[in-house]
Amino acid sequence: MRSNVLNAWRGREKKALLMVLAACLATPIFSLIPQLKVHFLPFDEVRDLISAMTSAGAPDMPPAEINDASSWDGWIKSRDSEIRGRIDRGIEDSISNLILFGTSYTQLLPIPTSDLGADVNGQLTPATRARVHALAQAVVQPGENERLRFAQDFLRRRNLSHDSAETYLAANLQRLILDEREYEMKQRAARQSTDPAALLMTRATIYKERGLSFDTSLEPDFALDTMLKQLVQKGRLARGSIRRIAVIGPGLDFADKRIGLDFYPVQTIQPFAILESVLRLGLGQAENVRVVACDLNPSVLAHIEGLAGRGREGHPYIVQLPNDPRNDWPPELVSYWQHFGDLLGTPTQPFAPPRYFKGVGVRAVSIRPYYAERVSGQDLDIVAQQLEVPAKGGFDLVVATNVFVYYNFFEQALAMQNISHMLNPGGFFLVNQILSNQHPDSLKLTDQCNVSFNAKGLFGDEVVAYRQQ
Ligand SMILES: C[S@@+](CC[C@H](N)C(=O)[O-])C[C@H]1O[C@@H](n2cnc3c(N)ncnc32)[C@H](O)[C@@H]1O
Known part of the structure; x- marks a missing residue:
């Protein structure tokens, strides 16, 4: 078998x-998708890393009593449970974003930013309370609205009655807004610090206590595409060298924390984005390349298994690609958006944005079943677990964007060890943040590039490439 x-x-x-x-x-x-075998990260593979980090006085070390295989085995398993325990809090946050920004279940105007959802004392404003009420009403009869059905299922799993659901939703939203303010304060303090490393250090682990959000957007895919182009230009990646790609944490476009557009179905983008970049740059051939989307969120995995299954039955996968002018994308990102899917599918009629989002441009692409079935889902906690891959039968490219920021430095180093384990020699790992230099020696940092998502350079990603030795 x-x-x-x-x-x-x-x-x-x-x-x-x-x-x-x-x-x-x-x-x-x-499930119908063949799952690779998975095991917990063994002590042998982290012994040296732990002693190196301990002697360097690195932050976020595991408790000192972890000093042998048996204490390690217990610790790593409990860490996995704690990590998976953060999934529900991420779902609560996504539902809160839907309350703030959603237009699919109410005529009330969206709250322009999460910060405006509460007053200076952190109390929800009347406009926000009205939106909480609207969502609590709407989930009772969600109809075909996928996001409302998702929220209804979630509230049912929590055994919340209609009345208690509204209080619960309001409390979650209040928590989210206060959390966001705290993150903003931490970043501001780091920006003002005289230590240049402080901002990087703060940003690198800023969500280490937060629920595991699963939202996604097109920008990180553009950042990865830019880095892949750079690697090709520098001759680091050869034509036809990529057959197996792993996307760690592909996410679902549910209700993004910045805009939360919800006028189109829930979707995933990254597995197709990376597949298209690889094919366009001649790094792989369509008939050989496969994308394994590794995630621990069951909703993400179910979505990916669903689209791959429908692909096998001959159905295309349609993605909607909004371009919100408030983001003020630079020309390169606009061009990436305009050409997204040229190789994988054909343009199709997009969903029209609601009146409130009049300026938002939308493209839709119908991705051919041939490509949908090249993607599969794999349950994996990249911090605590490793995929069992045969020698030289591992991955040539692993990408992870907006995943590491949810973990502390030690957990990030463990995830890098697990990624190193699944990479073929010479394979690349791309990530959209600077990681600590306390990591396995087998991954060597080769390239860095700064990718802006805003014409004025106000925000963007620092993409880093590591090569497996
Ligand atoms: C914020 S989303 C990012 C989605 C996409 N990569 C992007 O940049 O737009 C984080 C994703 O990583 C997944 N994730 C978080 N921790 C993970 C872990 N330890 N192992 C695997 N996936 C994880 C989440 O479930 C979610 O799908």
């Missing part, structure tokens, strides 16, 4: 894939 799974994953033989599907059907606990 295991070797069949790997063959199918390599995408070499249709016959092997059929055998795997038959085996999966006979094993009800597995």
Whole structure:
């Protein structure tokens, strides 16, 4: 079974894939997508890292009593449970963003930024309370609205009655707004510090206590595309060198924390974005390349398995690509947006934005089933777990954007070890933030590039490339 799974994953033989599907059907606990085997990060692989970090006095070390394999095994498993325990708080945050910005369930005007949702004392404003009430009413009868159904399921899982749901939603939203203010204050303090490393250090782990958000947008994909182009120009990546790509934390476009557009269906973008960049740059050939989307959020995985399954049945996957003029994208990002999907599909009629978002441009692309079925979902906690990949049968490219920022420096180093474990020699790991230099020696930093998402350079990403030795 295991070797069949790997063959199918390599995408070499249709016959092997059929055998795997038959085996999966006979094993009800597995989904139709073949899952790679996963194990917890073993102590042997972190022993040296722990002592190096301890002697360097690095921040965020694990408790001192972790000094052998058995104490480590217990710790890493409990860490995995704690990390997965943060998923629900991320869902609460996404529902709060839907309350602030959503237009699919109410005629009330969106709150322009989360900060304006509460007064100086942190009390929700009357306009925000009205929106909480509107959402609490709407989830009772969600109809076909996917986001409302999602919120309804979530509230049901929490055993909340209609009355208590509204109080609960208001409290979550208040918490989110206060959290956002605290993050802003921390960043401001770091910006004012005389220590140049302070801002970087603060930003690198700013969400380490926060719920695991799953939102996504096009900007980080543009940042990765820019870095891949740079690697090709510098001759670091050869034509046809990429067959297996892992996207760590692809996310779902549900209700983004900055704008939260919800006039189109929930979608994922990154697996297709990276696939298209690789094909466009000649780094891989369509028939050989596969994308494994690794995530720990069951909703993200279910969405990816759904689209891949529909791809196998011959259905395309449609993505909606909004361009909000308030973001003031630079010309390169506008061009990336205009051409997104040229290789993978064909333009199709987009959803029209509601009146309030009149200036928002929208493109839609119907991605061909052939590409939808090249993507699969894989349950993985990248901090605590490793994928079992055969020697030289691992990944050639691993990307992770807006994932590491949810972890402290030690957890980030563990995730890098797990990524190093899954990469083939010479393979690349791309990430959109500077990481601490306390990390496994097997990953060598080769390139850095600053990518702006704003014509005035007000915000953007620092993309970093590591090469597996
Ligand atoms: C904020 S979203 C980022 C989505 C996308 N990469 C982007 O940049 O737009 C973070 C994603 O990482 C996933 N994630 C967080 N921690 C993870 C972990 N330890 N292992 C795997 N996935 C994780 C979340 O479930 C979510 O899908």
